[in-house]
Amino acid sequence: MTSCRSLLVTLLSVLFSVAAFAQTTLPSFLQPTNRYGGPRVNRWADSVLATLTPDERISQLIMVAGYSNRKPGYEDSLVTLVRTNKLGGVVFFQGGPIRQAKLTNRLQALSTVPLLIAMDAEWGLAMRLDSTVRYPYQMTLGAMPGSDSLIYRMGANLAKQARRLGMHVNFAPSVDINNNPNNPVINFRSFGEDKYAVTRKALAYVRGMEDNQLLTSIKHFPGHGDTGTDSHYDLPLISKSRVELDSLELYPFRQLINAGASGVMIAHLSIPALDTTRNRPSTLSPNIVTNLLKDELGFQGLVFSDAMNMKGVTKYFPSGQADELGIEAGMDVLEFTEDVPAALALIKQAIADGRITQQSLDARCLKVLRAKAWVGLDKYKPVVLDNLVSDLNPVQDVLLNRQFTEASLTVLKNDKNLLPLQHLDTLRIASVAIESEKVTAFQQMAGNYTQVDHFRLTSKMADSTVAKVLDSLQAYNLLLVDVHLNNIRPGTRYGMQAKTATLVGDLVATGKAVVTVFGNVYSLDRLNVPADSARPGRTIEQARAIVMPYQLTDYTEELSAQLIFGAIGASGKLPVTVNQRFRLGDGIAINAIGRLKYTIPEEVGIDSRFLTRQVDSLVNVGLEQKAFPGCVVQMARNGKVIFRKAYGKHTYDASLGAEPKTVQLDDLYDMASVTKVSTSTPALMRLVDEGKFNVDGKMSDYLPSFKKSNKADIVWRDVLTHQARLRAWIPFWMDTREEDGSWKPKTFKAERSARYPIEITDSLYLFKNYSKTIFEQIRDSPLNAKKEYVYSDLSFILYPQIVKRITGVPFEDFLKTTFYKPLGAATLTYNPRRFYKLDRIVPTEYDSLFRKTLIWGRVHDEGAAMLGGLSGHAGLFGSANDLMKVFEMYRQKGSYAGQQYISAKTIAEFTRYQFPELGNRRGLGFEKPSFAYTGNAPRSATKDSFGHSGFTGTFTWVDPDPAYNLTYVFLANRVYPTRNNNKISSLNTRTYVAEALYQAIKRGI
CATH class of the missing domain: 3.40.50.1700 (Glycoside hydrolase family 3 C-terminal domain)
Known part of the structure; x- marks a missing residue:
């Protein structure tokens, strides 16, 4: 027992004997006190070392290559190699996470001393494995002027993934300074050519990994950045002076070593300024490994070789001999030893010959064992296969990758x-x-x-x-x-x-x-x-x-x-x-x-899994209940689109001559009454800003033909809040029928002509001046007896006339030039058949009473159809994405992409409750939450929120309250094939889906 203690004391003195320039901070696995180590590490390492034979101590310094994508029989040979030679570790290359985990478990189960598992994972496990996270290359990260905290997070996240996979060492990062554009092997793997930036970013990466119990190996010592040769295929020559090397190549190594780096990988390089021996790679050079790295720089961590199968070393030194010379040079761990029996035999012979001392080799073995204990191998547990792939792909890394890209x-x-x-x-x-x-x-x-x-x-x-x-x-x-x-x-x-x-x-x-x-x-x-x-x-x-x-x-x-x-x-x-x-x-x-940004929920503090589950569940119930054949849901928070998903089909069956078309995100829907707040309302707000329209003026002020009507003195504020005593609607098409069911004169014909140019369907055309009759019917319609809230379409039918009369510009042209085109809302249009193929437009209802056909690409509302498809109350078509741009402009107080479309003052006025004292929940044109919950809005909607629903199954909502700051669009064709299907309302799908967004915000990540 006394002799064992004496041996350990001697080994410790060898382990910590350094020159004047000692490593300022010890590697974590060697620190006397550390949250992952300390006395526990030392006790285990000491006890294991005492049980190993001299030959087994050599084996602890050897790592062989492992693959999890090879043919049958390969794994058996690897298991035999590791078990027979009692090797210290495996460095894995290509494969997949499940296969590698299974192979790791098998190898560990057969190893007396648990194996140290390593990988090259410079840009994440995806550098070697499928189905894992790929981070940016280091050159990309080098483009970030700051954001080193992101790199730390990358290191921390990668460490957690590695440990979950049963991996303990990451041969990363590369701290080579790439100042040679033709460098064939480092190049994009470097953080760049600024030594200070390279050092700073590498340090953040190292700390992220080591703070989370993953050993690292900075590489490729003493610097592989200024070479035009790939050391995988030849021995590169670095013809720099020692002064030049000290000034540039060695700078990041020196800084990271002093900061406590746990490992350094030696490159296969010929560097005459450091070792004049012809064709001797740095891996095999005592001058470089021991004199420079260990003694001069005082490095006390693990010294790893670069892969010992590379031509940079094997071109002049065969496998086995190269491994022995690497150990002789001072290497702690040999990576990718090809001929293990030869290497072991030659190292044993070198000990016998006195070229390597047993004491030195034992000290290195003890260091490896301490590293193993630090990563938890003293309490080894096999890799759990359940949920492994999902655990290795956390959604937080999707966000991190987006942040990296944006910053670079x-x-x-x-x-x-x-x-x-x-x-x-x-x-x-x-x-x-x-x-x-x-x-x-x-x-x-x-x-x-x-x-x-x-x-x-x-x-x-x-x-x-x-x-x-x-x-x-x-x-x-x-x-x-x-x-x-x-x-x-x-x-x-x-x-x-x-x-x-x-x-x-x-x-x-x-x-x-x-x-x-x-x-x-x-x-x-x-x-x-x-x-x-x-x-x-x-x-x-x-x-x-x-x-x-x-x-x-x-x-x-x-x-x-x-x-x-x-x-x-x-x-x-x-x-x-x-x-x-x-x-x-x-x-x-x-x-x-300030244009819409497209991202993931986590960027705005929402758990994407929770939100997706909630929305999917609600929408799928609607689909199963046949409340609608399909829909598009789009959600944004803080101006960032975080959810976009298309569900279901255009129709329920193949009634249109083909299999039902799957709904796409950019499909066009009939907006129905959402038209009111996407056409008439913004137009009026713009005219208010320009001093051309007064909401407290009278109807006759802007409709001269109304001066002698019963509506002459009605105030527009009452009209826009639906308490002006106007009738809810007028069935204009019914007035075109004779008692026998035929069409009255100057109404409809089956063929187009100069007198009947207005296309209602492919076989129904309206008299050219019939719109005048519609406007007269509105003008002459009776008023309701009582002034109270009655939702009415009638005034919105009139706004296109008003806008044209005030501006001199046709209504659709005004909307497109004033709003839609500058906003980039290209799909928002009336009569979409003019611009889009039918397969991109979602059908609405089969009209069995008036038009006797499927309404497809034409406005569903009968009155709007008789106005040529263009009205202020219905007729607008578009995609969810383009509709959201309009409502995002509202959320941003009338501004979008640096352009002020409507003043913030006017937005505030139109979107506030106008007559809450009367129990009227409306804004000017806009729907707002009921004072007691009725389902017309999301349950959590605030008093500042607003939006509108549409008869065909559409809905949009904005809540500018800082707690939510959300914009929401739901487009569906619930009226297919018949308007009698009102399940979307009984299920309350539209507002429940919006409520899911509120709940996701409240819940957070």
């Missing part, structure tokens, strides 16, 4: 402050995807903001096809060019195809292009086309604006489009110098301008 987006050119795009009504926009075979996520997102026509160009296209596309693009004044480079490595020319640069060059030469390059930042230098006999040279700098997202992912595509349209800003800076035009630190700051 870099604008490198912005001619005349073109970005973010404004004045959408002046732009004819085409998006052109380069080297993509389908419509891209970038293009789809761009289409959420306004009308964007999509094109694509690829190197595979014939020149004649390219020419046709280029000719078509002449009709547009702005081109959004998204360049898709599907490989980020320099060895593949960054994924550039034969004609990529030429295609981009032709587009930027138009002077109309905003170019977004989804790929390696160094590819910018390749997107230039020299002059030839046919054309002058073209350069990427000719673009009007340039956006660099650094890589190709759904996150970068979607958020780049959002940046261009001003939903988010940009603050990214180039982490490297590309050429003389694009240099380290370049980046133009862009501010967001």
